[in-house]
Amino acid sequence: MINLEVPRKLKGLAEQAHDVAREYFRPISRRYDREEHKRPTELDALAAVMEGMEASGATMGAGAGGVRKEGGGEGNRNGANMATLLGLIELAWGDVGLLLTLPRQGLGNAAIAAVANEEQRQRFAGMWAAMAITEPEAGSDSAAIKTTARLEGDEWVLNGEKIYVTAGQRADLLVVWATLDPTKGRAAIKPFVVEKDRPGLILERLEEKLGIRASDTAAFRLENCRIPKENLLGSPEIEAEKGFGGVKQTFDNTRPLVAGMAVGLARAALEETRRLVGEAGVLVDEQLPPNLQGAAAARLLELESDYEAARLLALKAAWMADNGKPNSLAASMAKAKAGRSCVEIALSCVELCGALGYSEELLLEKWARDAKILDIFEGTQQIQLLIIARQLLGKTSKELR
Amino acid sequence: MSAASSARRLGLKALRRIASSPALARAGGKERLARLLYLASRETSRLGSRIARTGRPPARQRTAPRADLFDLTPTEEQELLRGAVREVAERVVRPAAKEADSACAVPEEVRSAIGELGLLALGLPEELGGPIAERSAVTSVLALEALAWGDMGIAAAELGPAAFCTALSLWGDGDQQAAYLPDFAGEHPPVAAFALAERNPLDNPLWPRTGARRRGEGWVLEGEKALVLRGGQATVALLSARTERGPALFLVELPAAGATVSPMPAMGLRAAQTARLTLEGVAVGADALVGEGDPKVFSAALARSRIAWAAAAVGTCQAVLDYVIPYVKERKAFGEPIANRQAVAFTVANIAIELEGLRLLCLRAASRADQGLPFAREAALARAFAARRAPAIGSDGVQLLGGHGYVKEHPVERWYRDLRAVGTIEGGLLV
Numbered sequence: 001m002i003n004l005e006v007p008r009k010l011k012g013l014a015e016q017a018h019d020v021a022r023e024y025f026r027p028i029s030r031r032y033d034r035e036e037h038k039r040p041t042e043l044d045a046l047a048a049v050m051e052g053m054e055a056s057g058a059t060m061g062a063g064a065g066g067v068r069k070e071g072g073g074e075g076n077r078n079g080a081n082m083a084t085l086l087g088l089i090e091l092a093w094g095d096v097g098l099l100l101t102l103p104r105q106g107l108g109n110a111a112i113a114a115v116a117n118e119e120q121r122q123r124f125a126g127m128w129a130a131m132a133i134t135e136p137e138a139g140s141d142s143a144a145i146k147t148t149a150r151l152e153g154d155e156w157v158l159n160g161e162k163i164y165v166t167a168g169q170r171a172d173l174l175v176v177w178a179t180l181d182p183t184k185g186r187a188a189i190k191p192f193v194v195e196k197d198r199p200g201l202i203l204e205r206l207e208e209k210l211g212i213r214a215s216d217t218a219a220f221r222l223e224n225c226r227i228p229k230e231n232l233l234g235s236p237e238i239e240a241e242k243g244f245g246g247v248k249q250t251f252d253n254t255r256p257l258v259a260g261m262a263v264g265l266a267r268a269a270l271e272e273t274r275r276l277v278g279e280a281g282v283l284v285d286e287q288l289p290p291n292l293q294g295a296a297a298a299r300l301l302e303l304e305s306d307y308e309a310a311r312l313l314a315l316k317a318a319w320m321a322d323n324g325k326p327n328s329l330a331a332s333m334a335k336a337k338a339g340r341s342c343v344e345i346a347l348s349c350v351e352l353c354g355a356l357g358y359s360e361e362l363l364l365e366k367w368a369r370d371a372k373i374l375d376i377f378e379g380t381q382q383i384q385l386l387i388i389a390r391q392l393l394g395k396t397s398k399e400l401r
Numbered sequence: 402m403s404a405a406s407s408a409r410r411l412g413l414k415a416l417r418r419i420a421s422s423p424a425l426a427r428a429g430g431k432e433r434l435a436r437l438l439y440l441a442s443r444e445t446s447r448l449g450s451r452i453a454r455t456g457r458p459p460a461r462q463r464t465a466p467r468a469d470l471f472d473l474t475p476t477e478e479q480e481l482l483r484g485a486v487r488e489v490a491e492r493v494v495r496p497a498a499k500e501a502d503s504a505c506a507v508p509e510e511v512r513s514a515i516g517e518l519g520l521l522a523l524g525l526p527e528e529l530g531g532p533i534a535e536r537s538a539v540t541s542v543l544a545l546e547a548l549a550w551g552d553m554g555i556a557a558a559e560l561g562p563a564a565f566c567t568a569l570s571l572w573g574d575g576d577q578q579a580a581y582l583p584d585f586a587g588e589h590p591p592v593a594a595f596a597l598a599e600r601n602p603l604d605n606p607l608w609p610r611t612g613a614r615r616r617g618e619g620w621v622l623e624g625e626k627a628l629v630l631r632g633g634q635a636t637v638a639l640l641s642a643r644t645e646r647g648p649a650l651f652l653v654e655l656p657a658a659g660a661t662v663s664p665m666p667a668m669g670l671r672a673a674q675t676a677r678l679t680l681e682g683v684a685v686g687a688d689a690l691v692g693e694g695d696p697k698v699f700s701a702a703l704a705r706s707r708i709a710w711a712a713a714a715v716g717t718c719q720a721v722l723d724y725v726i727p728y729v730k731e732r733k734a735f736g737e738p739i740a741n742r743q744a745v746a747f748t749v750a751n752i753a754i755e756l757e758g759l760r761l762l763c764l765r766a767a768s769r770a771d772q773g774l775p776f777a778r779e780a781a782l783a784r785a786f787a788a789r790r791a792p793a794i795g796s797d798g799v800q801l802l803g804g805h806g807y808v809k810e811h812p813v814e815r816w817y818r819d820l821r822a823v824g825t826i827e828g829g830l831l832v
Contacts, residue, residue: 001476002539003468003772004765078470286781287700290788292605305786308779309758312765316757319471333754382747389746392722392753393730399741 004312007078010086017087020046021094026363029095032214033366037206039170040098040214047103079322081253085260085314092264096370097214099261106167107131108175110254111191115233123230124193130171132162132194132220140383142177143186147222149178149232156192156232158200158225166377168218169206172196175233176222184238191233200225211369255331255378256317259338262374263311266342269367270307273349274300276356296352303345310338329391336384339375346371457575460526462536464773473764478533479540482518486547489514494551501672502815507558515559520544522586524567529578530586531570538705538767541567541832542712546760549716550723553819554672556713557829561630561673564709564831565593565639568650568702572692577652581637594635596678597706597828600627600665606641606648606703606827611680613642613651613690620644620690622651622683630829632662632676639691640678641699641828649694650702651685659683669818670826702831704780705770709830711763711783714791714823717816718756721798724813725749729801748797755790762786767832788824795820 006014024046032040091099099105108129112121138144147160158178165174174194181188194201200223207217274284282296290298313334320327346368350357357364375381390400475483493514501507523541525531533540541563548556566585569578584591597606604627611624626632626640638653653660665677692698726749729740739745766779795817799806806813 001465001468001472002474002479002764003470003472003768004761005468005471005769005772005774007470009469076470076472076474082471286777287607287703289603289605290785292603301781301785302789305762305782305789306758308765308782309755309762309786312761313754313758315471316473316761319473330757333757336750337754337758382743385747385750386743388750388753389743392726392749393740393746395740395746400743400746401741 004315006086006315007082010078010083013083014086014090017090018093020050021091025091025094025098029098029214029363030360030366032097033211034213036208036213037216039216040101043098043102047105050102051104077322078319081256081318081321082315085256085318088257088260089264089267089311089314092261093268094264095214096261096265096374097212100212100215101167101170103170104128106171107254108171108173108193111175112193112233114253115191119230120193120233124173127172128167128170129173129175129193130165130167130218132165132168132174132176134164135161136163140380143189145177145179145189146182147176147178148182149180149190149192151229151236152226154229155226156229158192158194158222158227160222161204161220162222163219164207164377165218165220166215168220169203169216174201174220180236180238188238190236192227193231193233194222194225194227198225198227210372211366212373252328252331253321255335255384256314256321256327258374258378259310259314259317259331259334262338262342262371263307263314265367265371265374266307266310266338266345269342269346269349269364269371270300270304272362272364273352273357276353299348299352303348306337306341307345310334310341313337329388332379332384332387335379336381336388339381339384342371343368343375457579459573459575459578460528460570462524462526462531462570463534465535465537465771467772468768475539475543479537479543482540483543483547486518486520486544487550489518490548490551494548494555498552498555498672498812498815499809501552501555502669503671503809505666505671505674507555507672511555512559515548515555516590518544520548520560521563521566521590523563524570525582525585526570526578529570529582536571536771538708538770538832539764542708542715542763542767545709545712545830545832546716546719546763549713550720551716552672553713553717553816553822554670556716557630557670557822558673561595561829562590562593564595564706564829565637566590567705567831568595568639569691572650572698572702574688574691576688577691581652591636592631592634594629594632594638594640594678595702595706595828595831596626596629596632596638596640597703598627598629598826599625600677604827607699609641609643609648611640611642613644613649616684619684619686620651622653622680622685624680626678626680628665628667628670628675628826628829629662629678630670630673630675632678633664633674635662638678644694646694647696648699649696650691650699652689652691653680653683653685657683657685668821669815670822673829700777703827704766704777705831706828707780707784708763708766708770708776709832710823710826711759711787711791712767712832713830714787714820715756715760715763717820718752718759718791718794721794721813721816722749722752722756724811725752725798725801732802745801748801752794752797755786755794759783759786759790770832784824791820791823792817 028042106129108131111131112124112129133142135146150157176192176194177189178192179188202221204219204221277296282294284297284300285293290301317327317330317334320330350364350368353364493511497508497511522531527534569582599610613620613622622642635655639650641648642651659681660683661679663677665675667675729745730738732739762783766776766783769776769779798813799817802811802813805811
């Protein structure tokens with residue numbers, strides 16, 4: 001039966017996440033925006049509490065550790081993907097930067113959860129894993145990765161450069177994507193777990209950013225960095241058709257989550273703006289045609305319709321993942337719509353609130369800065385459109401570049 | 402459960418069996434299905450006409466149970482119905498759409514093929530011969546989408562009367578229902594209109610200029626309704642007029658003294674023969690007022706109408722997407738298919754994204770309505786989104802074909818015209 005309401009059994013979880021966002025994130029939001037690179041130690045205790053909740057099953061498998069493709073099974077499911085999405089929407093409503101630097105909830109953890117074997121999963125349990133894909137010469141074009149991995153006896157030897165590693169400084173592990181053979185393209189690119197204390201892994205710098213300043217973004221150099229053979233995630237075989245599957249698999253699961261972050265941030269901006277323009281005497285009438293209302297009210301209706309479309313697209317993608325339906329197209333649609341909408345919404349909300357919206361008195365201007373990354377990381381707007389267009393038009397990446 | 406409705410349930414069970422059999426996929430299966438659906442809905446129609454007219458309490462469809470989980474899977478019946486409508490849309494409606502647009506009329510064989518689907522009775526309570534016990538705006542959304550994929554003008558022409566039927570099912574009293582509804586389950590359903598729009602710039606449906614003045618026990622109506630679907634053929638209209646309590650819905654049988662209908666052809670929806678209905682001192686009885694003039698009834702009607710237009714837009718936008726994909730893959734420029742260019746491919750991707758967003762907005766509003774949850778906000782968002790995105794998708798459809806899109810050899814220019822109705826028109830359709 002068609003129903004697009006959030007299931008009752010997950011409402012408690014969303015409420016808990018909302019409380020965390022309101023009580024823990026919002027009060028320190030401005031402080032860690034100003035003091036970039038300072039570790040928000042308040043989150044350590046919070047992470048422990050959240051792990052306790054997770055272990056007790058109260059989170060329905062939400063959290064970076066839990067996002068996996070579900071098997072088919074009987075009947076309709078609202079499982080870990082939806083639970084995680086709903087939690088993230090609320091946390092992002094609080095602060096996207098702080099959410100990204102929640103200990104042990106990194107993207108690397110999602111990659112480990114998606115492709116690690118049992119032994120690896122146990123060995124890396126309880127550790128914070130950051131994802132290291134991007135290189136100075138390989139952004140969206142992740143198949144152009146130049147970092148190499150060479151097998152020497154029982155060890156992999158890694159060489160190369162990685163940038164834009166979210167939580168790279170604070171995490172315990174890096175999931176480093178490197179090629180076994182630069183002549184073999186995507187198929188040869190594999191993820192490796194690199195413990196942060198391995199010699200040859202050098203933290204080069206921390207970036208100074210437009211937004212999400214509470215979250216550290218690190219650049220690394222790998223110079224003959226040696227790791228055990230068992231730290232490769234997945235198979236060492238270079239299989240043409242399976243190649244790069246790991247990255248894609250991870251992204252199919254995480255794109256809806258980034259869409260969720262955009263949805264949460266957009267809602268924060270809309271709620272604040274509705275409150276402020278409401279105090280200024282503008283109320284949105286849902287029945288009256290927009291053209292008969294003030295421009296501000298009409299604009300808010302428009303923005304809210306984009307927000308709602310993005311939210312539903314993200315829910316759909318998560319629902320498909322929970323029910324074992326291939327969701328690559330839906331995930332990209334959600335990410336594309338939510339990414340661009342949250343930027344437009346946040347920037348418009350600043351405009352609607354005028355000088356006050358632009359000032360640091362409120363968080364609106366910060367949200368507008370934070371928003372932009374959500375249309376960039378985990379695949380930029382343009383990459384999502386390429387993925388969608390290729391699927392719709394039946395084009396290869398060679399034909400539609 | 403009455404004998405008739407048990408019989409109908411058995412019929413639906415049989416339908417399900419047929420639907421799941423692989424034989425159906427073979428020749429003629431779908432056509433038979435459509436026929437069976439029609440018969441199943443006909444099963445109880447005789448019952449309806451026997452209902453006495455005086456003082457009967459109104460019949461209503463049940464509110465759907467609250468769903469527990471987020472779910473985008475239609476029920477088996479919905480899937481069956483959608484498949485049957487889609488089949489007719491593809492085989493009968495689409496091929497007739499161009500001619501219907503230029504002739505401003507729906508050909509008889511198209512009318513009867515759609516009529517056989519029994520869609521008009523979807524909103525009818527079981528006691529009055531309706532095929533489903535529970536209220537289902539979602540089912541209406543799916544049917545509208547599937548039919549408007551074939552053609553929005555024809556869909557509007559043929560499903561306009563369903564708006565009237567659903568409105569009386571939802572808000573009519575026992576006598577109003579007995580007077581008009583049984584015919585909708587019968588073989589020759591009446592042409593009925595649901596008229597809210599007026600021809601004023603910045604038209605405000607919440608404050609119609611058409612006024613209703615009390616006279617004795619009854620009312621006198623004065624004003625003008627615009628873009629009334631099949632206004633010239635309608636034998637009865639449900640229209641909005643302002644009373645001292647605000648906007649209200651009135652039943653007006655046509656022709657009536659003081660009522661004049663004249664053609665009001667428009668940019669699109671031409672197959673639906675849009676008309677102007679002028680009311681000059683039209684006297685109606687006390688029993689013409691629907692829903693006791695409750696402003697909440699009017700609000701719900703307006704919201705349901707907006708969901709319906711957004712749903713029709715989903716169908717036509719899907720038609721655009723399905724049409725441009727093969728076109729841009731075949732059309733060559735500078736030595737390769739234009740689909741290989743990002744400017745073209747991204748436009749296609751964006752149509753798909755916004756269309757899917759619109760579809761989900763419609764379904765959410767409709768499913769909330771079915772479950773008895775507030776849905777004014779969701780309907781407003783679906784409308785706001787449709788008003789902006791649907792015409793843009795129509796425009797992209799023409800643009801992707803370039804000059805070829807501007808001529809009537811291709812259907813995209815018609816979709817461009819039809820999609821502008823969304824966000825412009827109020828009333829006419831309803832879920």
